[in-house]
Amino acid sequence: MGRLVAAWIVFVVCAAAPGAADEVESDGGQRFFEAGVPVELRADSLEYEAGRDLYVASGGVRIRQTDRELRADWMAFSNSTRQGVASGDVVYTDGTDTVYTEFAEFEATDGQTYCWGYNRDSQLGVDSLEASATPLPVSGNLPFVALSSGAYHTCGVTASGDAYCWGRGASGQLGNGSTDETVTPSLVLGGLEFETVSAGSTHSCGLTTAGTAWCWGNNDNGELGDGTVTSSAVPVRVVGQP
Numbered sequence: 556m557g558r559l560v561a562a563w564i565v566f567v568v569c570a571a572a573p574g575a576a577d578e579v580e581s582d583g584g585q586r587f588f589e590a591g592v593p594v595e596l597r598a599d600s601l602e603y604e605a606g607r608d609l610y611v612a613s614g615g616v617r618i619r620q621t622d623r624e625l626r627a628d629w630m631a632f633s634n635s636t637r638q639g640v641a642s643g644d645v646v647y648t649d650g651t652d653t654v655y656t657e658f659a660e661f662e663a664t665d666g667q668t669y670c671w672g673y674n675r676d677s678q679l680g681v682d683s684l685e686a687s688a689t690p691l692p693v694s695g696n697l698p699f700v701a702l703s704s705g706a707y708h709t710c711g712v713t714a715s716g717d718a719y720c721w722g723r724g725a726s727g728q729l730g731n732g733s734t735d736e737t738v739t740p741s742l743v744l745g746g747l748e749f750e751t752v753s754a755g756s757t758h759s760c761g762l763t764t765a766g767t768a769w770c771w772g773n774n775d776n777g778e779l780g781d782g783t784v785t786s787s788a789v790p791v792r793v794v795g796q797p
Contacts, residue, residue: 674687727786
C-alpha cells in the first residue's frame with residue numbers, strides 16, 4: 556500500500572529531493588540531465604511504497620534541472636537501487652531543443668532534504684537562525700521519505716523507518732530524550748520503525764509500521780494520549796490501541 560510523500564506547510568517548508576541525476580537517457584541515447592546536479596520532481600500524485608522502497612509518481616510528472624525539463628505520464632524510482640524509469644509520452648526540453656520518446660531510464664545519487672521559511676528555532680536544520688525564502692540543504696544528508704514541519708521543529712522518516720527531529724526541543728518534542736535545541740536531525744529514541752510522523756507545536760506523534768501510534772513532547776493538555784498529563788522527551792504509546 557503506497558502512502559503520499561508530502562510536506563506539511565506551517566512556518567517552514569521541507570521537501571525531500573529525489574537526488575542528483577547521474578544520467579537520464581532516451582532509448583535513442585539522448586543525454587537528458589547533467590551528472591551531480593540536483594533535480595526537482597513534481598507530480599499530481601507521489602507515493603512511497605515502503606515494502607519495495609519505491610517512489611511512484613503519476614499525472615503531470617515533471618523532472619526539472621535548471622532550464623532542462625522532462626515531462627511524463629508516469630515515473631517509478633527505486634530508493635535502494637537509485638534507478639528509475641519514466642514512460643508515457645515522455646517530452647524533454649533543454650530550453651532550445653525538444654526530444655520526444657516513449658520511455659526513459661535514469662540513475663540518481665543520494666537525495667538531499669531541503670527546508671525554507673521561518674528559522675528562529677533552527678527548524679530549517681542549517682547552521683544559522685536566519686529565515687530563508689529559498690530552499691537550504693538540511694545538515695546530515697539523511698535520505699528522508701516523509702517529512703512534517705511544525706511551528707518550531709521539523710521531523711522526518713527515513714526509508715529504514717527511523718524518525719529524526721530537529722529545531723526547538725524545550726518540551727521534549729524532538730523525542731531524543733533531551734529538551735535542548737538542535738540544528739542537526741536527531742534520532743527519535745525507542746527503537747521504533749515509523750511509517751509517518753507529524754510535528755505539532757510543542758509535541759510530535761508518529762505511526763509505526765506495526766500500526767501503533769506514539770507521541771512525545773508537551774502533555775499539559777493530554778496531547779500525548781497516554782492517559783496522563785506528564786510530558787515526555789521520548790515516545791510514549793497512545794492508550795486504547797490493540
